Structures are given as structure tokens and as C-alpha cells.
Amino acid sequence: MITWVVLLSIVGLLVLLISGLVRPAIAFSTLAGCYVLLGLIDTQTLLVQYTNPALATLLLLLLISLALERSPLLDWISQRLLNGHPRLATAKLMGTGALLSAFLNNTAVVAAFLGAISRQRTIAPSRLLIPLSYASILGGITTLVGTSTNLVVNSFTLSSGGFELGMFQFSLVGVPVALITFIALLWRAQTLPHHQLEDTADKLAYFLAADIQQGSELIGKSIEANGLRSLEGLYLLEIERQGRLISPVGPEEILQAGDTLVFTGEVGKVQALQRFPGLKLFGNHANDLLATNLMEVVISHESELAGKTLQNVDFRSMFNAGVVGIRRGEKRLEGQLGKIPLRVGDCLLLAVGSDFRQHRNLDRNFHLLSGSFTRPRLNRIESGLTLAGFATVISLAAVDMLPLFHGLLLLLGGLLLGRVLSLAELRRRFPFELWLIIGSALALAQGLENSGAAALLAQGMQVLFSGHGIYAAFIGCYLLTLLLTETVTNNAAAALAFPVAWSTAQAFSADPLPFIMAVAYGASACFLIPYGYQTHLMVYSPGRYRISDFLKIGLPISLTYSAAVLIITPLIFPF
Template structure:
């Protein structure tokens, strides 16, 4: 009975994660709390998972990365990678991002290149951004610190075996898999769409919502008479009136009080609205915004704005900026901007005030695409010391001279002492949700094993692949992890798949290492849809992509990647 209750609860957790209606941290913590209340895990076991040494190492690595992502190195590289022929530039960009992602947070790598790619006009950004995101994944699978997924798997391995995985243990399979997959990715990149700045798709990227204020001279007059049909660079798309949409808008349509006029076109032509008295742009007079700078950003995966509307969070007061346009991929967002629930990866065009750059929560919420605003960077000496310190920590850990946790802790202390990082910055950017997810997932894994749920799933895998041996079960565990990572987040996929893979290895009486690696490589195999991986969401809107663009490139990449993993892993890590 308990076994089935655990299985049903895990199925419910998966359903919630797939629906996207509940934040993963809330779902994992709630289920872990329920297991605690019903005695499936005890208090000491639950608390021990949140202090897992491998999990603590991951937290330290992410905090140190805050300094690494502010070094001028990434910006310097981004300005020099896109020279030469488009194919050569794409290959150079992919190779560089993969090498950097093997040691740095791949989110920081993609964020650093994202702005430079979006601003340049020589190569269509849509031809570069998916290869950038995929290459960062391929680089991440080659080392222990290359992706948080590998460190999550390391946390589970430590919990079950008492031993941690080596720094370059992933490289034995990861490097050849990355090289094989690179060729296919470079070939399929040529099938991506061209969305140049002058394309119509680019011009129709944003939608401006303006309100007709009481007493406006526009009220009671037709669209034609008000001169709203022949605007410079803007087009009146629809009118929202009393909860209904009027679209298309005819020239004889009479404007009424509190109408919301939705324009599309070149947002840089927003000045064309200045001559219409009584029009408010997102709740503020158009004149007040025209004197400010336009900045384009992408909502980050750490942002507190995800799931909120602009009105809910009082965006203007929070950032001293007004949103004049929202873009999500190539999808047209209807209705008032202030009432649209925001998502990770949405592009916002903001008119910012003079002290915008002084706001301390910018890095947590946004990745910069364009505009005069520049993120603060380390000085040359600070950058050299930070990079030298990080390189030393990785080298000492790889040589087994200093545990990675000890090295990162010392480096973090040095960064704080040198004022490269501040305690306030660490508090703002601490990956609290990721810590909750992984700690709770470790507790769920304990409950799955102690209740027999993991063994029941293992029996299911054995039944499906009965008569085909341990290799077939290994393939089954890998495919299960890939399916999970395409439908939920990569870290959640690793957390849910690991106990099943571990139990399967135990049931067959073989070395668990190939099954551990199957989970690690499978959890990073998110190539088909943009919603399961944070770097895909980062490039989704700036590239004006559709889901079919990811499928067009991702399907052959995923098949090649999977075939290479399934062939090479058992050769390097025998059963």
C-alpha cells in the first residue's frame, strides 16, 4: 500500500511539473514535507539531504560563478568570434562556448554571448543562438562542474556510495560524444531561419498597449479622423474594450474612454504616439518615456517576475522602468501588457530612468540584449586574480590535492575579502530554489528506496526488457531520463531517474557506474523543445524561434547524441 502511495505521489509530482502551474521548488518541498509527516523519511534523514557535501559544493560553485561571469573575458571573446564566413563563425562560437561551459556556468556563458549576437547585424541571430545553446550543453557534459546536472548526480552518488565522482570522469564519454554531435549540429544549423533586422518578422516583434484617458480629444472620433491609420512605423492592430477585442480595426471605428489601443511595428518609432493627447503608454504619459533610454532584456530563470504580471509586481517602482513591449518567441501576445503573466525567456523592451543601472536586482532578473546600459565588470587585476584562483581550484581538485568544496570555499572567502563579491550580492543571488529542489529530491529518493517504490519501477523496467539483458535495461534507464528531461527540468529529471537507475543496477548485480552515467548524460539530452532547459528559454525569444525550429535541429542532434552515449558508455564503464 505504501509503495503504491509513493508511486502515485511521484506521478502527481511529474504531472505538476509538466503542467508548469506550480514552481518546481514548491512541488518538491511540499512532497518531501508530506513524506516527513507520514513517516516515509525521518527528520534527521531529511535535514541531512540539504547538507549533502556535493550539494554544498554545487552551491559554492554557483556563487563563485557570480564573479566569473563579470570578467571582461566573455565580452572580449563575444566581440571577436563572429568574424569571417558565417559557417566558420558559427563553428568558432560553438567551440568556444563548449570549452567555456565545461568549467563555467553555461547560463553565464550564453548570457555573455547573447547580447553581442543580438546586436550585430552581419549574421542573423536566429542562425547562431540555437547552436550556442546546444553547444553549451555539449560542453557541460564533459566535466563534473560543467553543468549543475552532473553535480546533482554527484550528490546522489555520494549519498548512495559515499564516494564522489572525479572532475574529468565525465570526459571519457563526454568529449567524444560532444565532438560527434558537434558535426551534426553544425550541419543542421544551416536549416535555421534567417530573421534579420530588416525582416518583417523583426519589425512585428513587439506590441505596444496604450490607454485612452478620460477627457482625451480622441474620444468620440473615428480612427481615420484621429489620424491613427498612417503612423510612421506603427500599425494599430486591435482595440480592447470592456474585456473584448476589436480586430481588425476599421477606419470608422469610434474611440471610447478607457479603450486600450494595441500597436505593432517598429518600437523605435514610439515617438509617433507623442502627438496624440490623452494616450498613456502602460499607465504613464508617453512624453515621460520618450526622454529615456530603450533597453531590451530577457527574463532570467532566477527572476522573481516569472508567473507575475507587470501590474502585480509594480514594475515601474521596482526598476524605475516602463515596459513598452513584450515578445515571446514569434508568438503574438494579445491584450494589455500589464496583465500578461510573464515567463522565463520573455523579451521586454523597457524605457528606463536615469538610475536604472543602480538597481541591485538587475542581474538576478534580466539578461541584457541591447541598450546603453552595461553591467558592472571586474577590473583587469580583479579578473586575472579571479580566473587564476578558479583555475587553481579546478586543477588542485582534478589532481586530488584539494577537495573541490575546500578550494571553492577558500576562493569565495578570497573574493569576499577582495571585495570582488559582497555579502549582499551573495544573498540576492543565492540559488535558494535549486537548493530546495535538490535537497528535497534527495529525500524523495530515500523514500522511494525505503518504501520499495524504486524497486517496483525497476521491476517494470525488467519486465519491459525481459530476455534482453542488462544492456537493454541500461537503454531503458537512459530513455526514461531523456523523456523526463524533455518534459520537466534537467535537474528534476536527474533527481527522479537516479533512484530507479541505481535500483536497476542493484537488481542486475552489476557495477552501477554505467547507469549513473546514463542518468547524467540523459538528463542533459534536452534538445527537442525549448521549455526544459534554461539556456533554450534564453535564446527562444531573441531568436524569434518557433518550437519547430528546435525540432528541426534538435531531433538529429538528439539521435546522434543518444546513439553515441549508448554505444560509448558501456565501453568506458563496463557493467
């Protein structure tokens, strides 16, 4: 009976993840807690999973990447790639993105190129951003540290099999698969839409501005007293007063003659302003001023804004900025902006206050596309030492002279001592949700084993593929992982698929390594829709894509990638 309860709980977990009703960290950790209460795992076993050495290595790598992503190297490279013939520029961008993603966090790589691609006018960004995102996946599958998914699989391998995967063990299959898929990607990139970026005039279409005339009853009264805070569909964003901007606008601000009020929201509801005497709509004479404090950002996968509305989080107080408009993919969202639930990947156009850059949570919440603000970068000495230290750690781990965990721990200590990173920054950017997901998933895998559910899955896989052989079972495990990664996040897909693959290998008395690799490569095979992979969400709105754009280019890429994985993996890692 308990076996079926466990299996049903996993199905329920999958349903919750697909629906998006519950954040993955909450779903995984809650179910792990239920397993403890049911006696499927004890408290000590649960706590051990959260201190898994491979999981700790993943966390250290992500923390160190905070310093690596501030290196000016990525900016310097991005400025030199986008020249020459468009196809040549695309190939250089993809190749460089893939190479960097083999060793650096691919989110940081895409974020570094995102701004440069969005600001240049030579090649339409929509022709470059999906190839960049896909190329970062292809680079990530070639090394242990190339993507968090490989490190997640390594965590499960250590927990279940008692051994760890090597730094370049993934390269034996990953490199040829990446090269084959790279050629197909370069070919299909020419079919992407040709969207040029909006210029300033387009962005200012979000605005609605009005002058306060001499003798208006609004003069001398506050925003609150004039009833300008509760307009239907419109929001008072900023005030132009004698050549300067007041942004954001507080409820106690007293209006003066000659003020220009700048509204945003449903511009079509201009009639809401007609009831204010002495308020005159005007044309575009303030455009130059309004354009000076505009900034375009993308909501990051780490952001606390995801799933919330601007009203819920009091955006204006958090960032000293007002949201002028929201765009999701190719759509410019309309309506009362404060009531629209935000998503990862949404593109926000902000009018920022003078101290916007001083807010410490910007890196966690946004990827910068355009604007005068630039994040603090490492100087040449700091950048050189950080990159050299990271290269040394990777090299020593590759030749088994120093365990990767030890090397990363020493490097993190050095970065803290050298004040390249701070404890406050580590606290802000600590990947807490990922730690909860993977630690809980390791506990769930142990619960599957203890309840007999894993053995039942193994028997089911054996019966299902008994007439087709072990290769068919291998294909089945890969396709299961691919399906999961297209419907839930890649790390969650690896966590759910690994126990099935491991049990299948045991049922066929086969070497588990090809099945482990099937999960690793399958969990990174997210090419069809933008919602399963964080870098796809990063480029979705800046490229003004539709979901059909991902399907059009992603289907042949997914088929090419999958065929290469399924053919090459058994040749390198025989059953």
C-alpha cells in the first residue's frame, strides 16, 4: 500500500510542477517533509541529503560565478563579436557562447551578451538571441561544471552509486553532440523573425503627459488630495518641474503651476484626466527629458518579483523606479500595470530615480538591456586573479590533483579576503531554492528506495522493454527526461528522472553510466518552449519572440540533438 502512495505522491508532485501553482522549492521540500512524517526516511537521512558533497560543490560554483560574471572580459568579448557578415557574426557569437558556457554559468554568459546584442543596430536581435541561448546549452553539456544540471546529476550519482563523475567525462559525448547540433542550429537560425529593437519614440508611446495650467485648482494641493493616485487604468509616474524630474512621486508631493505630469498604464483611458480642471494634455515636447532616465531590464530567474504584481511588492519603494510598460515576448502588455502578475523573462521599461543604482538587490532581480546604468565591474587585477584562480581550480580538479570542492572553497575564501565578493552579496544571491529542490529531491529518491517504489518502477521498466532490449529502455529513460524538462524546470526534470533511470539500469543488470548520461543530456534538451530553461526566458521578451518561434527552430534542433545523444552515448559508455 505504501508503495502506491509514494508513487501517487510523485505523480502529484509532477502535476503541481507542470501547473505552476506551487514553486518547485516548496513542492519538493513539503513532500520530503511528508516522507519523514510517514517514516519513509528518518531525520538524519533527510539532513544528510542537504549536505551532499556534490550539492555543496554546485552551491560553491554558483557563488563563485557571482565574481566571474562581473569580469569585464565578457563585455570586451561581446563588443568584438557582432561585426562582419550576419551569418559569420552569428557563428562567432554561438561558438564563443558555447565555449564560455562550458566553464562559466550559462546564465551569466547570456546576460553579458544580452545588453550588447540589444543595443547594437547591425543585426536584428531576434536573429541572435535564440541561437545564443541554445548555444549556451550546447556548451554546458560538455563539462561537469558547464551547467547546474550536470552537477545535480552528479549529486544523485554520489548519493546512489557512491562515486562522482569526472570533470570532462561529459565531453566524450557532449563535444560531438554539440558540434553536430551547432551546425543544424546555424542553418536554422536564418529562419528566425527579423525584429528590430524599439527606438526611443516607440518606448515613449507608453507615456501620457499633461501640463498643469496657471490658475488650476490642482496647484498647492498634494497628489493624494487631488485624487491623482486612484485613477482607473492610469498611474502617475513622475513630474517634470523646471527642467528636472521628480521620480518616483510620493503621495505628499505638492503640485505647482507649470508642472508636467507623466502617466503610464492604459493610455486609451485619457478621459480619466478630463475631470481635472486646468490639466492640459500636450504633445511630445518633453520627450528628450523623459528619455534621459529610461532603462530596460529583464526579470531574472532569481527575482523575488516572479508571480507577484507591482502593487504586491511596492515596486516604487523597493527600487526607486516606476514601471512604464511591461512586454512579454512580442506583446506589449496593457491594462493596470500594478495588477499584472510578473513572470521571469518579462521585459520592463523603467523610469528610474537618482539612487536606483544604489539598490543592492538589482543583480538578483534584473538583467540590464539598455540605459545609462552599468553594474560595478572588477578591475583588471581583480578580474585577472579571479579568472586565473578559477582556471587553476578546474585544471587541478581535471587531473585529480585537488578535489573540485576543496579548490572552489579555497577560491571562495580568497575572493572574500580580497573583497572581490562580500558576505552581504553571498547572502543576497545564495541559491536557496535550488539547494532546497536538490536536497529534497535526494531525500525523495531515498524514500522511493525505502518504500519499494523504486523496485516497482524497475520491474515496470523491465516488463515494458523486455521484448525490445536494453537499448530501448535507454531510449525510454532519455525521452522521459526530455519530456519532463520541456514541462518543468531542467533541474527538477533531472531530479525526477534519475531514480527511474537508476532503477532501470539495475533491473537490466547494466552499467548505470549510460543511463546517468541519458538523464544529464535529456535534462538539458530543452529546445521547444521558452519556459523550461532560464536562458530562454531571458531572451524571450528582448527578442520579441513568440512561442511558435521556439517551436519552429527548436523542433529540428531537438531531433538532431536527441539523435546524436542516442547514437553516440552507447558507443562511448556501453551497457
